[in-house]
Amino acid sequence: MSMRWCSSTQTKNLERWTLSWRTASKVLRNALLRTGFTWHFSKQSFLLSILMAHRLLVRRFWTLSSKDLRCLPVSSSFSTSLQSSRVPVLSRSRSRSLALASLRQAASFNIQDHDDFDVRVIKSELPVLVDFHAQWCGPCKILGPRLEKAVAKQNGKVTMAKVDIDDHTDLAIEYGVSAVPTVIAIRGGDVIDHFVGIKDDDELESFVSKIIGK
Amino acid sequence: MPPIENDTGKNDLKSQIQLLIDSNQVMVFSKSYCPYCVKVKDLFKELKLEFNAMELDLIEDGTNYQDMLLEMTGQKSVPNVFINKTHVGGCDNTLQAHKDGSLQQLLCAETEAYDYDLIVIGGGSGGLACSKEAAALGKKAMVLDYVVPTPKGTTWGLGGTCVNVGCIPKKLMHQTAMLGTAIQDARKFGWEIDEKGEASEQQRPRRSRRGDIGPVCRVKHNWDTMKDAVSNYIGSLNWGYRVALRDKNVNYVNAYAEFIEPHKVKATNKRGKETFYTAEKFIIATGERPRYLGIPGDKEFCITSDDLFSLPHCPGKTLVIGASYVALECGGFLAGLGLDVTVMVRSILLRGFDQEMANRAGEHMEEHGVKFLRKYVPIKVEELEAGSPGRLKVTAKSTESDEVIEGEYNTVLIAVGRDACTDKIGLDKTGVKVNPKTGKVPVSDEEQTNVPHIYAVGDILEGKWELTPVAIQAGRLLARRLYGGGKLKCDYINVPTTVFTPLEYGCCGLSEDRAIELYGQENLEVFHSLFWPLEFTVPNRDNNKCYAKIICNKLDNDRVIGFHYLGPNAGEVTQGFGTAMKCGATKEQLDNTIGIHPTCAEIFTTLEVTKSSGGEITASGC
Ligand SMILES: Cc1cc2nc3c(=O)[nH]c(=O)nc-3n(C[C@H](O)[C@H](O)[C@H](O)COP(=O)(O)OP(=O)(O)OC[C@H]3O[C@@H](n4cnc5c(N)ncnc54)[C@H](O)[C@@H]3O)c2cc1C
Numbered sequence: 001m002s003m004r005w006c007s008s009t010q011t012k013n014l015e016r017w018t019l020s021w022r023t024a025s026k027v028l029r030n031a032l033l034r035t036g037f038t039w040h041f042s043k044q045s046f047l048l049s050i051l052m053a054h055r056l057l058v059r060r061f062w063t064l065s066s067k068d069l070r071c072l073p074v075s076s077s078f079s080t081s082l083q084s085s086r087v088p089v090l091s092r093s094r095s096r097s098l099a100l101a102s103l104r105q106a107a108s109f110n111i112q113d114h115d116d117f118d119v120r121v122i123k124s125e126l127p128v129l130v131d132f133h134a135q136w137c138g139p140c141k142i143l144g145p146r147l148e149k150a151v152a153k154q155n156g157k158v159t160m161a162k163v164d165i166d167d168h169t170d171l172a173i174e175y176g177v178s179a180v181p182t183v184i185a186i187r188g189g190d191v192i193d194h195f196v197g198i199k200d201d202d203e204l205e206s207f208v209s210k211i212i213g214k
Numbered sequence: 215m216p217p218i219e220n221d222t223g224k225n226d227l228k229s230q231i232q233l234l235i236d237s238n239q240v241m242v243f244s245k246s247y248c249p250y251c252v253k254v255k256d257l258f259k260e261l262k263l264e265f266n267a268m269e270l271d272l273i274e275d276g277t278n279y280q281d282m283l284l285e286m287t288g289q290k291s292v293p294n295v296f297i298n299k300t301h302v303g304g305c306d307n308t309l310q311a312h313k314d315g316s317l318q319q320l321l322c323a324e325t326e327a328y329d330y331d332l333i334v335i336g337g338g339s340g341g342l343a344c345s346k347e348a349a350a351l352g353k354k355a356m357v358l359d360y361v362v363p364t365p366k367g368t369t370w371g372l373g374g375t376c377v378n379v380g381c382i383p384k385k386l387m388h389q390t391a392m393l394g395t396a397i398q399d400a401r402k403f404g405w406e407i408d409e410k411g412e413a414s415e416q417q418r419p420r421r422s423r424r425g426d427i428g429p430v431c432r433v434k435h436n437w438d439t440m441k442d443a444v445s446n447y448i449g450s451l452n453w454g455y456r457v458a459l460r461d462k463n464v465n466y467v468n469a470y471a472e473f474i475e476p477h478k479v480k481a482t483n484k485r486g487k488e489t490f491y492t493a494e495k496f497i498i499a500t501g502e503r504p505r506y507l508g509i510p511g512d513k514e515f516c517i518t519s520d521d522l523f524s525l526p527h528c529p530g531k532t533l534v535i536g537a538s539y540v541a542l543e544c545g546g547f548l549a550g551l552g553l554d555v556t557v558m559v560r561s562i563l564l565r566g567f568d569q570e571m572a573n574r575a576g577e578h579m580e581e582h583g584v585k586f587l588r589k590y591v592p593i594k595v596e597e598l599e600a601g602s603p604g605r606l607k608v609t610a611k612s613t614e615s616d617e618v619i620e621g622e623y624n625t626v627l628i629a630v631g632r633d634a635c636t637d638k639i640g641l642d643k644t645g646v647k648v649n650p651k652t653g654k655v656p657v658s659d660e661e662q663t664n665v666p667h668i669y670a671v672g673d674i675l676e677g678k679w680e681l682t683p684v685a686i687q688a689g690r691l692l693a694r695r696l697y698g699g700g701k702l703k704c705d706y707i708n709v710p711t712t713v714f715t716p717l718e719y720g721c722c723g724l725s726e727d728r729a730i731e732l733y734g735q736e737n738l739e740v741f742h743s744l745f746w747p748l749e750f751t752v753p754n755r756d757n758n759k760c761y762a763k764i765i766c767n768k769l770d771n772d773r774v775i776g777f778h779y780l781g782p783n784a785g786e787v788t789q790g791f792g793t794a795m796k797c798g799a800t801k802e803q804l805d806n807t808i809g810i811h812p813t814c815a816e817i818f819t820t821l822e823v824t825k826s827s828g829g830e831i832t833a834s835g836c
Binding site: 134135136137138165166169173177178179180 | 371445446447448449450452453456457460461
């Protein structure tokens with residue numbers, strides 16, 4: 001599944017959007033406000049906003065793992081949210097992915113922002129391992145894939161959220177991250193366990209098993 | 215009028231006085247002829263404060279007032295000052311309260327409560343140190359830090375100049391260059407290096423001291439690897455600072471701060487969102503940014519040290535403009551990576567440093583392939599070809615004649631000095647005085663500006679060292695004095711420092727030039743020597759290039775007032791001697807110190823030749 005595929009589908013949808021610009025504008029406004037963009041009322045800037053929103057959406061969809069996308073009817077989920085003007089697009093797609101996460105046992109995903117964290121981690125029905133990492137951190141690059149493997153082994157009983165601490169400093173600060181990698185386990189919104197630093201495959205496996213209560 | 219004897223009369227008087235105190239924001243009980251009273255009243259006039267002065271010598275029952283005041287406050291003398299119903303005291307108390315800011319605090323006490331005890335503007339070396347200390351002492355502290363991107367768009371994280379675009383990347387890149395030299399030396403020590411690799415096009419073969427191309431080992435340097443490694447390390451430091459602020463309970467906001475009132479700042483974040491904060495006290499620690507030349511093409515095509523350390527490509531053939539320590543250090547390590555480097559100098563090297571040492575450091579660079587264009591200033595920079603790196607044409611003119619020269623370079627690095635970031639922070643709204651020529655802030659020996667509740671530390675201070683440990687020390691001590699009952703002031707004398715040129719230069723105390731100015735040649739004795747570090751002997755390089763010099767004050771027991779060292783590990787060598795000088799080390803004490811053999815630093819325990827004697831200083835054996 002390619003990025004191009006993803007965006008072309010959405011472009012089509014966007015064309016449909018512009019037909020009913022009242023409805024669309026409402027949807028879009030909600031979406032934009034949630035993501036911190038300011039809303040402009042001129043039509044010109046409306047189009048610009050659409051482009052921006054489009055880019056955002058592409059990014060958001062893209063960050064679902066390819067597994068998600070494979071069985072997720074992206075276009076239909078998208079048009080569903082378009083038809084209902086009340087529900088902000090982004091949160092709809094998010095709750096969609098949440099539902100899917102539990103259904104499809106999604107393995108791992110990148111956290112986009114605080115709201116995303118709220119939906120996919122705090123409100124998750126499954127326990128979630130949150131991997132706080134940084135680009136400048138060598139050990140993180142070793143731990144990340146190992147953890148992903150350990151999570152995948154559990155066949156969907158646990159998911160993994162990846163948080164880049166430089167992009168989402170507030171989250172990391174909030175969760176008391178001092179050094180990376182830090183992995184915290186969250187169930188029902190509560191931190192139930194954590195570790196800092198690197199671990200080998202066996203250690204990770206037993207950490208993950210403990211989390212899902214094996 | 216006779217003294218009041220009965221209680222009713224006394225109580226009447228008391229309530230009269232109390233009414234005066236309660237109804238006047240500033241109440242002064244005074245005597246018209248008393249010079250101390252005049253002083254206090256003048257202060258209030260200067261502060262443009264309305265005050266009510268009751269001249270006790272001009273009213274009938276003045277002595278009764280005075281007796282009652284004694285009963286009420288324990289103070290009989292005048293002036294007797296009250297602010298917002300609080301008894302401040304006499305003249306000295308009032309002046310002191312003005313100096314330490316508690317007067318302002320009293321004045322504002324009723325009208326407003328501030329968001330913070332302390333707001334620090336600038337999260338660099340000085341700002342972070344003092345905000346953390348203030349918070350540790352229980353104060354509500356905030357740091358506002360924001361990096362304005364360079365004209366090239368470079369930006370960075372929390373921690374200020376030193377961590378992001380100063381000391382740290384500079385020293386790591388200097389180390390990179392030193393390792394290159396070590397690889398060359400290593401062959402002489404028997405290391406056999408695979409010579410199949412080829413030097414990249416941008417790297418020239420290393421030249422030996424005499425200028426001929428010696429047996430060269432073709433090692434390649436990869437700019438990207440170095441840059442990424444350095445950036446990654448800096449990334450971890452940025453994070454460390456962020457965590458430290460959280461752990462110390464300092465509120466950190468990533469926003470550009472600007473005063474809009476004496477006690478209020480506007481903070482503008484990346485997205486342009488404005489937030490307002492008030493504080494009782496402020497510390498300005500906004501540091502400096504590189505100066506541009508103001509010639510055509512400088513901002514468009516040239517870079518500064520702010521861009522160099524994260525440059526996405528190897529700079530290639532480079533022209534360094536300037537002879538500041540930043541210029542020589544950057545030029546030095548770029549040459550050490552094997553790049554073709556030219557340094558364009560308007561007049562002298564390392565202004566403010568000992569000129570003999572500066573010239574020796576420069577000569578060493580020249581002998582190692584760095585070209586110097588002396589007495590030229592650039593007049594324009596044009597782009598011949600865009601790219602990474604592109605090609606630039608630099609036109610320069612002589613400072614002594616009409617001669618105009620041109621040269622082609624991949625990169626032009628401007629390092630002609632730095633300007634204090636004090637012009638766009640709303641200082642005019644506070645009344646803080648700034649030197650209009652330099653933008654620097656004059657402060658008292660307690661880092662207080664002319665506005666009592668505003669302090670300043672670090673690079674923006676007038677006439678102080680621009681060094682990270684100085685900013686940290688000043689910031690920390692300031693917080694301790696403000697909030698921890700500390701008394702210690704930052705000592706700006708005998709600060710040791712090191713310039714990381716290829717041959718490093720460490721110093722402490724006065725330059726020879728400055729010492730002569732201050733004490734006169736006849737009152738000084740200068741001891742000096744060349745030396746050859748043991749580690750240079752086997753590779754047979756740089757013989758008699760390293761140099762040690764101390765300047766002693768004959769009028770004061772031959773106390774060492776200047777320490778200068780040109781050689782390997784200058785920072786490590788100089789640090790300890792800095793302590794010795796703080797302790798007032800004399801020549802005799804150095805002579806009585808037993809050296810560590812074989813080292814470079816031991817030379818300072820055996821300095822015998824004085825400059826005035828003209829004696830031989832080239833090194834002999836063990
Ligand atoms: C290339 C280079 C090499 C150096 N090497 C050394 C060395 O080896 N050893 C050494 O001791 N020193 C070295 N220095 C000097 C050292 O970096 C400085 O002395 C030190 O950083 C000064 O600290 P400071 O707190 O005054 O300011 P800075 O560290 O510069 O911090 C000021 C901070 O305030 C921010 N700021 C400015 N204005 C505002 C505003 N209005 N609102 C919010 N934030 C603002 C800035 O973005 C910056 O983050 C070097 C400097 C350079 C440029």
